Ligand SMILES: NC(=O)C1=CN([C@@H]2O[C@H](COP(=O)(O)OP(=O)(O)OC[C@H]3O[C@@H](n4cnc5c(N)ncnc54)[C@H](OP(=O)(O)O)[C@@H]3O)[C@@H](O)[C@H]2O)C=CC1
Ligand SMILES: Nc1nc(=O)c2c([nH]1)NC[C@@H]1CN(c3ccc(C(=O)N[C@@H](CCC(=O)O)C(=O)O)cc3)C=[N+]21
């Protein structure tokens with residue numbers, strides 16, 4: 001038992017949004033209105049709720065946001081045509097296709113069709129490649145938000161052992177790359193890892209991006225570790241919980257993110273940051289091209 005800090009992602013995301021609000025106001029004086037378009041296929045309740053959160057946050061900072069709804073049974077060709085149309089629309093700086101997509105649509109093909117310059121999720125092959133080789137890119141919002149959280153509360157990852165559980169393209173994999181770029185020593189764990197706690201117990205910084213409610217108990221955590229809980233799970237009793245059994249684990253940590261109010265709000269804040277960055281880049285290239 002030690003004293004621990006609950007990392008207030010909600011408050012830090014608000015800080016980021018306040019900064020963006022000022023920046024957007026300055027851009028508007030130059031005639032630039034950042035624009036984000038979200039494509040939502042179908043009407044899965046969780047996706048509906050995330051998309052609402054993104055639109056609300058955009059409006060708050062002054063980003064114009066549009067939602068394109070498409071039917072669950074739309075053809076891949078129709079969706080690709082919509083993406084291409086947005087690629088060609090100069091008033092659109094960010095394109096986000098909400099995942100998951102229906103099974104009959106190849107998500108990788110859709111993502112690869114998004115112009116890398118408008119890929120504010122950081123999911124296209126060009127942005128993933130630039131992330132890996134250490135170039136500037138749009139970084140995936142969840143890992144980017146986690147790095148920003150750590151930075152803003154003064155936790156350095158340099159030289160530390162970071163253990164990431166989960167290797168998805170949207171969270172675990174890019175998380176491991178950003179941590180390496182910040183000079184952490186990184187271990188990746190996943191569903192085939194034999195004896196998961198033997199690895200996680202060695203983590204100075206533990207990132208759980210699994211999608212299993214309260215999997216991580218105190219036996220998985222080294223005393224004094226920093227624990228970042230990415231998971232968003234609906235428990236059987238209807239409660240929203242993370243991948244970490246918070247009440248048990250928190251007293252063993254030096255710092256821990258709660259669910260809700262931890263990583264989730266930062267994900268959205270970084271989406272807005274990427275959209276503003278895109279608007280600035282488009283403006284610059286538009287003016288330099290005459
Ligand atoms: N807060 C936020 O902003 C966000 C939250 N999320 C949430 O984060 C969680 C993860 O999301 P996402 O990465 O998309 O999920 P995926 O389902 O795509 O990936 C889950 C990963 O966890 C691994 N895994 C599954 N079970 C175990 C286990 N028992 N032990 C160890 N590893 C395991 C899988 O391994 P394998 O590769 O072998 O299958 C996989 O790599 C979800 O709860 C999601 O809702 C997601 C995005 C943003
Ligand atoms: N193209 C694409 N980009 C994404 O970034 C993307 C996606 N698809 N599909 C789904 C996942 C999930 N995701 C979340 C974002 C915010 C919260 C969030 O704000 N959560 C709140 C609580 C939300 C609630 O109460 O349900 C919190 O943790 O405090 C959660 C999850 C983005 N994703």
Ligand SMILES: [Mg+2]
Pocket residue numbers: 168
């Ligand atoms: Mg997935």
